[in-house]
Amino acid sequence: xxxxxxxxxxxxxxxxxxxxxxxxxxxxxxxxxxxxxxxxxxxxxxxxxxxxxxxxxxxxxxxxxxxxxxxxxxxxxxxxxxxxxxxxxxxxxxxxxxxxxxxxxxxxxxxxxxxxxxxxxxxxxxxxxxxxxxxxxxxxxxxxxxxxxxxxxxxxxxxxxxxxxxxxxxxxxxxxxxxxxxxxxxxxxxxxxxxxxxxxxxxxxxxxxxxxxxxxxxxxxxxxxxxxxxxxxxxxxxxxxxxx
Amino acid sequence: xxxxxxxxxxxxxxxxxxxxxxxxxxxxxxxxxxxxxxxxxxxxxxxxxxxxxxxxxxxxxxxxxxxxxxxxxxxxxxxxxxxxxxxxxxxxxxxxxxxxxxxxxxxxxxxxxxxxxxxxxxxxxxxxxxxxxxxxxxxxxxxxxxxxxxxxxxxxxxxxxxxxxxxxxxxxxxxxxxxxxxxxxxxxxxxxxxxxxxxxxxxxxxxxxxxxxxxxxxxxxxxxx
Ligand SMILES: Nc1ncnc2c1ncn2[C@@H]1O[C@H](COP(=O)(O)OP(=O)(O)O)[C@@H](O)[C@H]1O
Ligand SMILES: [Mg+2]
Numbered sequence: 001x002x003x004x005x006x007x008x009x010x011x012x013x014x015x016x017x018x019x020x021x022x023x024x025x026x027x028x029x030x031x032x033x034x035x036x037x038x039x040x041x042x043x044x045x046x047x048x049x050x051x052x053x054x055x056x057x058x059x060x061x062x063x064x065x066x067x068x069x070x071x072x073x074x075x076x077x078x079x080x081x082x083x084x085x086x087x088x089x090x091x092x093x094x095x096x097x098x099x100x101x102x103x104x105x106x107x108x109x110x111x112x113x114x115x116x117x118x119x120x121x122x123x124x125x126x127x128x129x130x131x132x133x134x135x136x137x138x139x140x141x142x143x144x145x146x147x148x149x150x151x152x153x154x155x156x157x158x159x160x161x162x163x164x165x166x167x168x169x170x171x172x173x174x175x176x177x178x179x180x181x182x183x184x185x186x187x188x189x190x191x192x193x194x195x196x197x198x199x200x201x202x203x204x205x206x207x208x209x210x211x212x213x214x215x216x217x218x219x220x221x222x223x224x225x226x227x228x229x230x231x232x233x234x235x236x237x238x239x240x241x242x243x244x
Numbered sequence: 245x246x247x248x249x250x251x252x253x254x255x256x257x258x259x260x261x262x263x264x265x266x267x268x269x270x271x272x273x274x275x276x277x278x279x280x281x282x283x284x285x286x287x288x289x290x291x292x293x294x295x296x297x298x299x300x301x302x303x304x305x306x307x308x309x310x311x312x313x314x315x316x317x318x319x320x321x322x323x324x325x326x327x328x329x330x331x332x333x334x335x336x337x338x339x340x341x342x343x344x345x346x347x348x349x350x351x352x353x354x355x356x357x358x359x360x361x362x363x364x365x366x367x368x369x370x371x372x373x374x375x376x377x378x379x380x381x382x383x384x385x386x387x388x389x390x391x392x393x394x395x396x397x398x399x400x401x402x403x404x405x406x407x408x409x410x411x412x413x414x415x416x417x418x419x420x421x422x423x424x425x426x427x428x429x430x431x432x433x434x435x436x437x438x439x440x441x442x443x444x445x446x447x448x449x450x451x452x453x454x455x456x457x458x459x460x461x462x463x464x465x466x467x468x469x
Contacts, residue, residue: 050370079372090367094385094462103381108372156371 001064003028003191004049004082004160009058011041011048018044020215021058026160026208029189033202033223036212037238042195043087045212046162049193050084051075062160083158087165089149091137097124098133101152116155123151127181143174150181160191167198199242203227211235247433254434257425261435264421265442271338271410271417272403272450279345279402280395286350288379291357301350308347314409316340321413337410337417345402352394356387389462396454400447418442 002025011019019041026032034042047053049060051069059066062081068074092100101120105111124130127147137145146166153161163182167175179201186192186205196202202209203223211219211226211234219226219235230236254261289301308316317340321333331339360383368378388395411420422439426432 052366052370076372079370084370086363086367088363090361090363092364092368092382093361094382094389104368104371104373107377107381152371 002026002061003030003063004193005061005064006045006049007059007061009045009048009060010056011044011053012056013044013053018215019048022212022215022217024208024210024217024220026191026193028191030208031186031192031194031206032208032210033194033196033206034210034212035196035199035202035238036218040212041215042212043164044215046084046164046193046195049162050079050082080156081158082160082162083153083156084162085146085149085153085164085166087168089137089142089145091145091149091152093137096134096136097129097140097148100137100148101155104152105155120151120155123154124148126154126184127151128177141174142171143177146178147181150178150185154185160193161185162193164195165197167196167201197242199227199239211238213238249434250431251434251438253429253431254425254438258438260416260421260425261418261439261442264416264418264439265446267415268403268407268417268419268443269446269450271341271407271415272399274338275341275345275406276399276402278342279349280353282342282346283349283351283353284384286346287353287357288383290350290354292375305347305350308344309351313340313344313406314412316344317409317413333410333413333415336413337407337415341402341406341409344406345398348398349395352391352398353387355394356391357383359390360386385462392458392462396451396458399454400450403450404443404447418446 004026006022006024008021008023009019010017010021022041022045024032034045036042044053048055055069060069060078061067062078067078069078092103095103098117098120101123102113102116105116105119106113121130121133124133127150129144129147129151132140132144132148137148140148150163150166166182167178175198179198182192182194182201183205194202194206206223209221209223209226210217211230211232213234218232219230226235227239230239286301286305289297293301317336320331320336320340324331364382364386365378368382373381407417408419410417411423414420416424418439422435426435
């Protein structure tokens with residue numbers, strides 16, 4: 001049974017349909033990447049998974065259990081198991097780095113602050129940000145903020161981590177520090193769904209790549225197959241451009 | 245000018261002025277704090293509540309901000325007894341000022357609500373924070389920081405202009421005391437000069453206090469004057 005199964009989901013923004021039946025599955029401990037041109041609906045898939053954008057048809061299953069996004073309790077349970085890291089980090093600007101990481105575990109899970117802080121420091125160390133625990137987000141570079149956002153997501157102890165173009169807002173020299181953090185999570189066996197334009201990285205860490213275009217899955221396959229020998233015209237065209 | 249200032253009478257009754265100033269400060273602080281709570285609930289309603297509730301809050305704000313505070317307080321003091329509700333003059337001023345501040349602060353805080361980054365709210369939501377928790381931990385600190393100067397200004401407005409309205413229905417705050425004392429011996433100019441200086445001292449203390457609070461609590465680099 002896959003850890004996460006997305007079955008023919010549809011979604012729209014207002015009246016504009018954006019996803020037209022997306023299907024894929026992610027096994028436990030697997031890293032799967034969503035790639036495709038901008039506007040193809042990759043972010044919308046991740047937003048649908050965490051209940052930010054409503055799914056109008058189809059179903060999403062975690063560990064074989066279908067999530068009913070109309071039920072607040074089920075949405076809470078889903079958000080408990082999946083954590084998302086946004087392209088723009090979305091850190092809480094009015095809190096220190098440490099507080100960003102400890103807020104949800106203390107206020108949502110009701111855990112003791114001292115224990116949570118100790119763990120938060122460990123996570124910040126994992127992403128190389130423990131020396132900035134008392135800084136505020138506006139005192140950090142983009143790459144540093146993104147690493148804090150990853151630590152914040154990990155503090156929720158998710159089973160599945162969703163990463164939305166976490167390096168695309170970063171200067172090239174900052175990309176590697178974030179990729180290193182993701183690489184070490186993959187090595188620890190975290191189930192991850194990754195949206196990325198870093199094709200070399202996608203190829204290195206993913207066991208499966210899903211190519212999306214215009215709200216549909218065009219092709220799915222292992223990285224080598226999909227990058228080196230895409231079977232569809234659209235995929236050939238896209239990779240022809242981004243891999244040059 | 246051949247007016248002969250005689251401040252001696254003022255110093256003899258300085259205690260009464262001081263107690264007036266103390267009452268002024270209490271009225272200002274209370275009306276402002278309670279008004280902040282009303283404003284917070286009002287602004288949250290305007291931003292998140294369903295339509296009927298939103299309309300109700302809007303009506304309240306329009307009514308209060310378009311009528312003089314003096315008339316609102318008159319209504320409480322002279323109007324409510326007709327309906328069998330009788331409050332002391334202090335209570336009328338306090339409640340009137342609080343409602344008044346609540347309406348203005350609804351508008352001030354609303355501007356702050358609008359400026360909250362939607363993506364922080366979404367992040368909070370996906371992390372499992374409830375709407376009240378998101379308001380408490382994301383919205384309030386954010387607006388406190390972004391509109392702190394406007395809030396601090398408004399506090400001074402209430403402290404000086406708001407509370408002095410009490411004088412007309414016989415509340416012995418600073419202005420009221422100055423009027424009371426000067427009707428006894430007609431030393432208007434002396435009493436009002438000293439009362440004015442006391443207002444300046446009050447606002448000065450309040451401004452410094454607010455600036456320090458802003459710096460400490462919200463990392464706001466507020467100027468003192
Ligand atoms: N908040 C929104 N309101 C309306 N349309 C949106 C919104 N967000 C995204 N879209 C549209 O939905 C489509 C898919 O967007 P998105 O999922 O962000 O694509 P991607 O992440 O692949 O670049 C695009 O056509 C985009 O314009
Ligand atoms: Mg996107």
